[in-house]
Amino acid sequence: MQGRGFSGIGWRSVSCASAVKRVRLQSVSLLLVLMPVAIGVAVAQPKGADVSGIVRDAQGIPQMGALVQALLPDATPAGMAVTDLKGHYVIRNLTPGKYQVRASAALFLPSMRGDLRLRAGAQAIVNLTLTTLFEESRWLPAERRQPDEPADEWTWSLRTAANRPILRLAGDQDVVLISPGPETPRRVSHTRVEAASGDGFGGGGVKNAVTYGTASSDGHGTLVRAGSSVVSGPYAMGAATEGSVVYQQPAGMFGYTRTRVSFQDHPEMMGQGGASGYQAYTIDSAEVMNFGDMLSLEVGSSLRAVRMGAASVEARPFVKLAMRPSDMLVLSYRMARSRETQSADDIDAADAPLPVAVLQGDRMLQERGTHQQFAATLRNGKGSIRTAYYRDSIDRPMVAGTGPVTGSQLAHGTMLADATTGTSRMMGDAYTSVGWSVFASEQLGQNVWTTVELNTGDALSVVNAPQTASPTATRFRAGRTKSAAVGVKALLPASGTQLRTSYRWQNEQTVTPVNLFSAMSRQPYLSLSVRQPLRIRRLRLENMEAFLDVTNLLEQGYQPYLSSDGRTLYLAQSPRMLQAGLAFTF
Incomplete structure (x- = not known):
């Protein structure tokens, strides 16, 4: 009995051991079969890419709490992060592909880095700079702002982070959504x-x-400006005064409207028949409409009323249409009737330009012309290049002049003179200009920008020579010519100095710019602007600034002509002009 029992137990033990061995062999075989599949799956799944960097403001100060998003080409968010105390962010595990990196924060304009191509395992570094809603004297008036440049003084933009969710940090890496609604508007x-x-x-x-x-x-946003000028000397005729109000408000989900109303009174201005006192009233308005990321439209007008013995009221409409078939390409059409107001960006400053008109008989004749342009722009992360074909029809060009003006010269009714500065504007002959324009901009480093512009077209030159007096008004002749310009902008972080300088070359025999409506047409030859912050802590003056603006520093391009009274005056694309002063912001 015991033998059988022992024998039975031993048999069962051997059977169980054999079964365990068979299970182990089957498990090992199954692992050997599944291992290539697992390895294939692991190889098939690419390693994610990371994007990191630092978000700073225009002064180079890191910004905490800025929202940074990695966007797909269709603007769909693929990842996001919030900057820490040092302005640093990290977006991890992005699928290889093409992205845009966007940083936004309340009271700042969003900053975008496009065309970022990530490979598997890549660790890209993208540093972004945010500009405040309006930067007083941030950039300089040596040339009209380009669309891809930071805004000029006292400007704002609707492209804010007002509609992003409110976020807070719950730990070192976690981001918790507190409210999906819009932020409470903040005001500065x-x-x-x-x-x-x-x-x-x-x-x-x-x-x-x-x-x-x-x-x-x-x-x-709202801007209000008031000013006056006081002149001493034999030509003092009272103080010139100016005032303006600018207002902007949202329009729809992706647009805005902007309006500027201004008034200027210049008692020092003189016209035909000894008339003095020149008043100008302007109402500039624009509406910007964005239809997604593909299409944008700007429409507006400039209504101008001038008075000096007689009065004139004229409207100058403009339209700008831009289409973006891809992230890098922009196709645009622009039509404008005024050099000073060609888009909504030209209405972003409270210091309104002075419209020019001459008194002729019982009529005030304002400068008038039509500009049409077709352009294609290629953009990358740090620059752009634009090629444009344009056509200008200028009916009443106003040519700049300098020199003492007498009553006999004003008798022809083609001139508006500033008695205090010895400068004037003379109405020239009508002409047309057809040509090409190439403009390129590039950012060199964090604080240096360069621009280059080449133009072909027509410009006016003086016909009558100073050897023979003529009782008739000065006559002009249009001819083909070219121009080339280069500009540099720089910000010195250590001292806070802002510098812009440009040189625009053109045949010195001409007295009007080639491509009259271009951004750099008002800065002939060597021009520069400087902004220097001044901090006098002993007097607790922390927000002072010295500024200097000079146009045509070397006085190039002066063309003599002999007036009917035998005096020699000079015409130029722009006589040398200098403005210097101090400003305090609080």
């Missing part, structure tokens, strides 16, 4: 007081101006 305001002295047309003497601006993160 600035007041700028400045005193300057200069010798430009309509800007002579000592000028004092006060500008108050307020802007909110939901896109509303």
Whole structure:
């Protein structure tokens, strides 16, 4: 009995051991079969890419709490992060492909880096710079702002982060959504007081101006400016005064409207028959409509009323259509009737330009022309290049002049003279200009930008020579010519100095710019602007600034002509002009 029992137990033990061995062999075989599949799956799944960097403001200060998003080409978010105390962010595990990196924060304009191509396992570094809603004297007036440049002084933009969710940090890496709704609009305001002295047309003497601006993160903004100029000497005729109000508000989901109303009174201006006192009223308005990322439309007008013995009211409409078939390509069409107001960007400053007109008999004749342009722009992360074909039809070009003006010269009714500065504007003959324009901009490093512009077209030159007096008005002749310009902008972080300088070459025999409506047409030859912050801690003056603006520093391109009274005056694309002063912001 015991033997059988022992024998039975031993048999069962051997059977169980054999079964365990068979299970182990089957498990090993199954692992050997599945291992290639697992390895294949692991190889088939690419390693994710990471994007990191630092978000700073225009002064180079890291910004905490900025929202950074990695966007797909169709603007779908693929990842996001919030900057830490040092402005640093990391977006991990992005699928290889093409992205845009966008940083936004309340009271700042969003910053975008496009065409970022990530490979598997890549660790890209993208540093971004945010610009505030309006930067007082951030960039300089040596040339009209390009569409891809930071805004000029006292400007704002609707492209804010007002509609992003409110976020907070729950730990070192976690981001918790508190509210999916819009932020409560935040408002900032600035007041700028400045005193300057200069010798430009309509800007002579000592000028004092006060500008108050307020802007909110939901896109509303207001600017109010008031100023006066005082001139001493034999030609003093009273103080010139100016005032303007600019207002902006959102329009729809992706657009806005902007309006500027201004008034200028210049008692120092003189016209035909000894008339003096020149008043100008302008209402500039624009509406910007964005239809997704593919299409944008700007429409607006400039209504101008001038008076000097007689009065004239004229409207100058403009339209700008831009289409973006890809991230790098922009196709655009632009039509404008005014050099000073060609888009909504030209209405972003409270310092409105002075419309020019001459008194002829019982009529005031304003400068008038039509500009049409077709352009294609290629953009990359740090620059762009634009090629454009344009056609201008100029009916009443106003040519700049300098020299003492007498009553006999004003008798022809083709001139508006500034008695205090010895400068003038003379109405030239009508002409047309057809040509090509190539403009390129590139960012060199973090604080240096360069621009280059080449133009072909027509310009006016003086016909009559100074050897023979003529009782008739000065006559002009249009001819083909070219121009080339180069500009450099720089910001010195250590001292806060902002510098812009440009040189625009053109045949010195011509007195009007080639491509009259171009961004750099108002800065002939060597021009420069400097902004220097001044901090006098002993007097607790932390927000002072000295500024200097010079146009045509070397006085090039002066063309003599002999007037009917035998005096020699000079015409130029722009006589040398200088403005210098101090400003205080609080």
